[in-house]
Amino acid sequence: MSTDTVGTALRQQREKKRMGLAEVSRVTRIPVCTLEAIEQDHFDDLPGEVFVRGFLKSYAQTIGLVPDDILARYAASRRVAVVTPMPVASPVHAAREGHGRRFGVAIALVLLLILFTLALSIVLKPRGRDLPPELSCRDIASHVIG
Numbered sequence: 001m002s003t004d005t006v007g008t009a010l011r012q013q014r015e016k017k018r019m020g021l022a023e024v025s026r027v028t029r030i031p032v033c034t035l036e037a038i039e040q041d042h043f044d045d046l047p048g049e050v051f052v053r054g055f056l057k058s059y060a061q062t063i064g065l066v067p068d069d070i071l072a073r074y075a076a077s078r079r080v081a082v083v084t085p086m087p088v089a090s091p092v093h094a095a096r097e098g099h100g101r102r103f104g105v106a107i108a109l110v111l112l113l114i115l116f117t118l119a120l121s122i123v124l125k126p127r128g129r130d131l132p133p134e135l136s137c138r139d140i141a142s143h144v145i146g
Contacts, residue, residue, distance in 0.1 A: 006041060006077060007040055009065070011039040013063045014039075019063060021036065024062055024063065028059055028062050038059060
């Protein structure tokens with residue numbers, strides 16, 4: 001069994017157990033066409049590494065093989081490195097660690113700029129007595145009345 005491919009080893013063990021593909025499919029809930037692809041070592045026809053590893057584990061358990069042995073053989077045959085995904089920090093976690101501080105400072109600066117502009121426009125707003133005579137309401141009223 002050491003020189004056999006993963007698919008051949010699974011098929012031979014299934015045949016020793018006198019199980020058909022339909023029976024293995026029923027037990028594992030793996031489609032028959034997927035089991036056939038596994039037995040023919042057509043792993044590139046299958047959806048993805050995570051699924052293939054799950055299929056192999058389930059198939060091996062069902063026919064009485066040690067799943068870790070099959071997975072190790074599969075990894076060696078495919079030269080697949082086991083990749084551990086790096087943890088991704090959530091925005092809340094990043095903010096707690098200070099990674100989101102620049103964004104918060106930028107928002108604060110924009111708000112301060114808006115408030116400063118509003119205050120400046122109120123302070124510098126011309127009043128009725130400061131208007132030129134052409135725009136003053138009092139002068140317009142006196143010209144209209146008089």
